[in-house]
Amino acid sequence: MDSWPSHSPSPAAARSRGHGASNASKRWGILRRALLDRSSSSRALDGTSSDHQIKHNTNNISRKVSRGFNLIECHPLPISQLVKSPGNSINGNENDFGCQKDVYVCYKLPGGGSSKLDLVYRREDSLELNDIEASNRYNIDTTGLVCCWPSEEVLAYYCIGHSDMFRSKKVLELGSGYGLAGLVIAASTDADEVVISDGNPQVVGYIQKNISINAERFGETKVKSMILHWDKEQASEILNTFDIVVASDCTFFKQFHVSLAQTVKSLLKHSATSQAIFLSPRRGDSLDKFLGIIKENGLSCEVIENYDHTVWDLHNKYVAGEDRTWPNYDKEHCYPLLVRISSVSSIS
Template structure:
């Protein structure tokens, strides 16, 4: 043991930490409901600050990503102006106060770029949670672009040849950065970007319209796709490649996700699904077991890209402190390659 290193601060037992987090969540929900039903307290009161502070304390959302793709925020007004000057005329419905635009400069040659409209990270509302209960979906895809999605997009850029002339599906896409990158950089024949949340799919369709000129001859579609529903017959066994990021953390969806991959992946020796997912305790391992139970083959790869791996080691060792809450279990995605052929 290095005598110069400081001992780690004592941690509360897991049970007490869990109880504390649960109490904070219920407290936040109670205050949110009271704030919604009461007109006595204006915005910006101490109650609003309590809700914000409590959410920060218990949130597992990563505060940043690996910064693999250059991006910066763009005022919605500037995007609207650029669309007004283009032949698309897709500036309608872009002025929502809940929205922000993120400009991505893609490292795939030429002047490839994406303008993606997202919901602001702090704009999740109670009606979003009500919608998730109604459709039996989660709201994670509505909150932000998660680190695994960024890594998946970067991986797809560096392996663009595998998508050439292929029909590609992104599952549980959230805002679909990986799907949009595949459409913009790889000469895929068709890219279908899917999610189970209708609100998220609305943003995907909006972003398809905004970036239509970036995709060249590649056909790009959005789709509401629930893993636990029977898929349309015309979709069965038609996709050459399926991609997904951080879709294995809800164990109750493991079986339906595995069956969705099996039913939609084309029966071909070259067809494959590429997942990027953190371990998240035993969640990823349990998913891999269910993949095998469904007669599919899978390969787990830890070191799949030198740039990502080196960044991970720096964050984990504390050599780079720009990601202070970095946690390997929740932030570093492993590569899972799935196929139906040995």
């Protein structure tokens, strides 16, 4: 999942795309300069000029805001309520679970009944330079720490509406962030096993917390977290073992395209029914380039624009301006396309 979605203003489409790309470059430039300043004496030599430039650039780009399709009802959850909820594995001690950087959210899953999930997140304003330094050191990104992204919510919603496909399956979520989609699959389908993975150890720590909180909601489904780097050789015991791989907004960083495609190929079962389900916005030419690499790796893919009538209806209302609850909506960066990937020559 990528960092700070480029929600550009809504004048002309061409201008929006250019503005979004420019903003993304500025954001990463800010982080780079901040890290360079921290690791050298340049700030001491320059006085406050570097800080001033960072502040100037920060004030001239759009900030990440909590927008989404609002497909799954959710509300903040006080830590006292989380502590008292059954099966959270924290023995009523608030200090054992969470910190001042954390927030707690209760999701009420659609489909009737009282099914819900409680998730712990990092606060959206709590990303620190230490997090960026760790991402540089281990060649990982920090996007999983930022928030639950719109594409992740759409993926979770889609999985609820297509729960039959997961029955008795072994499922893997790649680049999961806090793991909403994987947790939804575990809680609302009859999957045999769900593995929720990310390459960032900090993120995987949160995934494991969220698994622990919701342990009693998974029934017979086995659920576990895993640190999984796309650019490393995968352990032999998980090669070609997954019936379904899911991921959301994982195709933004082009430098990871090859390793992501190879990871999907190496982990999917050699079966006519095994498949990967990706939900990703176009984000300029990023998705198209990834699809090309998918084909170069001998995989088949199908792109579906209208895959759910509720999501499609909301998308069209945002584009037309009929719904203004997402004022900076840009279909290139906000609307996820459904990509079905198969390791066989055709997809049924």
